[in-house]
Amino acid sequence: MKEKNPWKTPVTIIITVIGVIVIVALVTVAVLQNKPLLQKYKYGIVLDAGSSHTALYIYKWPAEKDNNTGRAEQTHVCKVKGGGISSYAADPSKAGESLRACIGDAERMENSTASDRVFQAVKETLESSPFSYQGARILSGQEEGAFGWVTVNYLDDRLKQGLETTGALDLGGASTQISFVSDNFDGSESLMNSVTFRLYGNDYNLYTHSFLCYGKDQAQRLALAHQTQSGLEKILDPCFNPGYNRIQNYSVLYDSPCVSNRKPQTAPTSFQLTGTGNYRECQKIVRSIFNFTTCKYSRCSFNGVFQPPVQGGFGAFSAYYFVMDFLNLTDTSMPLETVKEKLTSYCSTPWDQIKQQHQRVKEKYLAEYCFSGTYILTLLTEGYNFTSESYSKIKFIKKIKGSDAGWTLGYMLNLTNMIPAEAPDTPLLPHAGYVSIVTIMAILLFILFILSLRPVWPHCSKLPQVV
Ligand SMILES: Nc1ncnc2c1ncn2[C@@H]1O[C@H](COP(=O)(O)OP(=O)(O)O)[C@@H](O)[C@H]1O
Ligand SMILES: [Ca+2]
Numbered sequence: 504m505k506e507k508n509p510w511k512t513p514v515t516i517i518i519t520v521i522g523v524i525v526i527v528a529l530v531t532v533a534v535l536q537n538k539p540l541l542q543k544y545k546y547g548i549v550l551d552a553g554s555s556h557t558a559l560y561i562y563k564w565p566a567e568k569d570n571n572t573g574r575a576e577q578t579h580v581c582k583v584k585g586g587g588i589s590s591y592a593a594d595p596s597k598a599g600e601s602l603r604a605c606i607g608d609a610e611r612m613e614n615s616t617a618s619d620r621v622f623q624a625v626k627e628t629l630e631s632s633p634f635s636y637q638g639a640r641i642l643s644g645q646e647e648g649a650f651g652w653v654t655v656n657y658l659d660d661r662l663k664q665g666l667e668t669t670g671a672l673d674l675g676g677a678s679t680q681i682s683f684v685s686d687n688f689d690g691s692e693s694l695m696n697s698v699t700f701r702l703y704g705n706d707y708n709l710y711t712h713s714f715l716c717y718g719k720d721q722a723q724r725l726a727l728a729h730q731t732q733s734g735l736e737k738i739l740d741p742c743f744n745p746g747y748n749r750i751q752n753y754s755v756l757y758d759s760p761c762v763s764n765r766k767p768q769t770a771p772t773s774f775q776l777t778g779t780g781n782y783r784e785c786q787k788i789v790r791s792i793f794n795f796t797t798c799k800y801s802r803c804s805f806n807g808v809f810q811p812p813v814q815g816g817f818g819a820f821s822a823y824y825f826v827m828d829f830l831n832l833t834d835t836s837m838p839l840e841t842v843k844e845k846l847t848s849y850c851s852t853p854w855d856q857i858k859q860q861h862q863r864v865k866e867k868y869l870a871e872y873c874f875s876g877t878y879i880l881t882l883l884t885e886g887y888n889f890t891s892e893s894y895s896k897i898k899f900i901k902k903i904k905g906s907d908a909g910w911t912l913g914y915m916l917n918l919t920n921m922i923p924a925e926a927p928d929t930p931l932l933p934h935a936g937y938v939s940i941v942t943i944m945a946i947l948l949f950i951l952f953i954l955s956l957r958p959v960w961p962h963c964s965k966l967p968q969v970v
Pocket of ligand 2: 553554675676821
């Protein structure tokens, strides 16, 4: 007699079908249960009113994860037209006006609903009380440096993972900041340069310093002030391209707290500035704006400011990036000697030729790249004491993963308590691992169930019985 295939009995078929349905159901439930609900976002807005410009940044992060694993990212940036907020001192209402233009522009963004709500809120706040800056305050230079450091390391995912951190170099118009973690610095030698954080369960001892008047624009004033001490009518400036010419008003040049006390007693209304385009000579002038001689600590950067030796990698942003990017010098694997040669060549290029080659670049920036490049190189190598080896560990950056490098994101993360001091509890298993385990368990259960039916299979009864 032909033996009946036990797998084809109706009972087994029904059990198999039910088993499969159970497994599918289990997996579906597991997947759905663990799938995040429709993603909702929270938004943060930071207005950066810098010395040379104002910008509005919008950040978003998953609403249910704001104290834990969610990541904040920049969704929009709007550069306010016109100069820095201090240029509105004589007519403050104009400062509000300039902001509104930026908001209006942003409202035309494509991604409507979320941004509409965000901007409506900003608009209402700003329109209802244009002079009630509840959330606005002046950051100290120390905070500016420290928040820039937080931004860079947060975006690089170095904080959560407890990785070695990256230093931050910010070059603004009025001031410049350097911040890094140093093994040789516990704050004891100079408390005012020390900032300590506890982030995601790790302690950080940060060295930070902000040099007021050493931003790109004020450094340029310091250099020009140095050259016009005797109230001359004409100066030959090696930091401008050959053939560059402009008339500069003395009062305008000295109208800044960084140089106002140096205004020559007797000076004509203005002087004529003529470029001679010589990198080496320009560097001599740039050196003269630093004081390298006084230092009451074990070691200093300049102007008697304590600084441990630079350590590890660095991210250099704002004007560091604008200038080095224009000069095609962002590749720091290029030896310092080559960088200097390229700068020498840029500085000595006739002004007419420069203008001809870069018709779209603002003339003010164009004229200043020789000075700015020389200043950046001098500040890094002679000011902060970067060597050719440590220089190669600098990265000139504008954005990290879509967000601008700068203090604003770090400031917002701090304000919203989005970086916990202690490491957040992580789930035992990642989502995929959880789903796999549930699936395997379900299959095992099913197999066990089938096996448990073995004794009732017809052919089994024919096996010899063990007594
Ligand atoms: N594309 C550019 N090329 C050269 N310089 C620039 C460019 N864009 C901005 N700058 C200048 O870089 C400096 C730093 O800019 P920023 O970081 O915005 O300064 P702040 O925060 O002090 O307003 C300013 O002097 C600004 O005028
Ligand atoms: Ca700035």
